[in-house]
Amino acid sequence: MPATINDLPYELLSAILQDAAELNIQQGPNYTYGLSQAPEPLQDAPMQRVVRGQLSPDTLRWTAAENIRQVRRQWHDWAAEYALENLYISRWRGSERWMQSRTLDTIKTNPSSIAVYRDPYHSLRKTLQLFEANPALASCVRRIWFDGYYGAETNAMIFSILRRCSSIDYLTLPWTALRYGDENDWSRLLGRNAEGRSISSLELLAVDLKQSHISNAANQVDKKPLNSPRVNFSGLKRLKIFGHSNFMPLTDDDLIAISHTAANLREIHITGTASVTIDGIEALADSSDETLEILEHSPLTADGFERPDPTSLRSQKDHLCRKILRCPRLRNLSFSLPTLCEDLFSDASVKWSGEMQIRTSTICGRHPLSLKTSPKAQIQFWRILDRARSLMKSREKKGVDLDIEIFVDNWIFEPRRLLVHGNLDSSILISQGTWPPEMSPSSKGPYGQTGLYGKDEGPYQSVSEALFRDGLEKQYVRF
DSSP states (O other), X not given: OOSSGGGSOHHHHHHHHHHHHHHHHHHSOOEEEEESSOOOTTOOOOOOEEEEEEOOHHHHHXXXXXXXXXXXXXXXXXXXXXXXXXXXXXXXXXXXXXXXXXXXXXXXXXXOEEEEOOOTTHHHHHHHHHHHHOHHHHTTOOEEEEESOOSHHHHXXXXXXXXXXXXXXEEEEETTHHHHSOHHHHHHHBTOSTTOOBOSEEEEEOOOOOHHHHHOGGGOOOOOGGGSTTOOOTTOOEEEEEOOOSSSOOOHHHHHHHHTTOOOOSEEEEESOSSOOHHHHHHHHHHTTXXXXXXXXXXXXXXXXXXXXXXXXXXXXSOHHHHHHTOTTOOEXXXXXXXXXXXXXXXXXXXXXXXXEEEESXXXXXXXXXXXXXXXXXXXXXXXXXXXXXXXHHHXXXXXXXXXXXXXXXXXXXXXXXXXXXXXXXXHHHTTTOSOSOXXXXXXXXXXXXXXXXXXXXXXXXXXXXXXXXXXXXXSSOO
16 A cells, blocks of 8 residues: 555546646636726726636646645656646737736825836747746647737747747647748658657637738748648648738648648648638648548638639539548538539438538539529529438438538528528518518527628528428529
């Protein structure tokens, strides 16, 4: 029998220390506090102490493990791994004012304050200094997220930090890292390092930048690391690109360059961007067709919905419905397709499960047919819904729950329940209140109208497919 807690097997000791740290988080402070408003000189303004924001998880873990670190070396090493496993390094934003007093009592008599300036890159600089002085701490990091650092200078600091983190699996970077990082930076992240270890998950987040940042000559640099054969994405399992930018955005050329070596991706998420078309998505899916399990593509602009993807010569030549079926491990799909046909739901051997969302407005063919103008396309669309229902029943017989939704412009079709969701206000007005004779409130909208960030106002309603077809014939509704 162990004489002390330190004689226990390491797995059991680790579980005990983790429980203790979690209890410290629950019982300790989780929020920062401030004043309801900043007092200006010579102004009489009532103030109250208010909650400013929640502490980040990594800050909570570091504080919770503080006492544990001081017990003995073994506990110190465990606490470092626990506290630094996930790091979120964010650029400081906002403006603060500090009271010109050490106590809150003086607020009633002398409400004066001074503006506070903080280095917006303070967290980044301090993290780099910490890891330079303590390499063992840097090796504890498994997941790291850099938020708000878009310039060439800060990206250089980011890669300096990453060079010291030898155990990273999950990495979230600004999209500019693909411009400012050189081939050495990226090849090191992707496996050309002393440990031969590659990150398994890469997220690139994009935002619009101010004109002052864009016009800064120091930021107008593109080192083109993707052109180097040393930058190999074969060890990457998950790729996520989110957001759009007005400065050096990620494009199809970037995704196609990545696809040359990214042959083992299990997850592809490309959402909220207007600079990537179906060509880039297709290149990634083709290169990882044997391993791909999750595929998500939701464009930012209406190009991805009213025209499910901007027209391209390449996508017109390929039939993507059959290409998707070539991914034998694919199980989750949320996709915007240029065209759609029955082939997509014709293979009962697929492994799809959970919720599946398809967005389109055109039917496949030698000459694609628009659902808005072609009665023939509409007839084919009803057959597509029937095929979707057959596939869901086939998967259900195998004990797998599959729920398919098809988004066509302003409408959401739910084949399982034979329902169509959308905004029927104009239809009611056109029919002078005679159509639809029956409708129900819908919980699907209005997010489903476009899937974009700018949503239309007002609730959605739902009607049966039969009623919707009747409304089409009477021209009360249209695709």
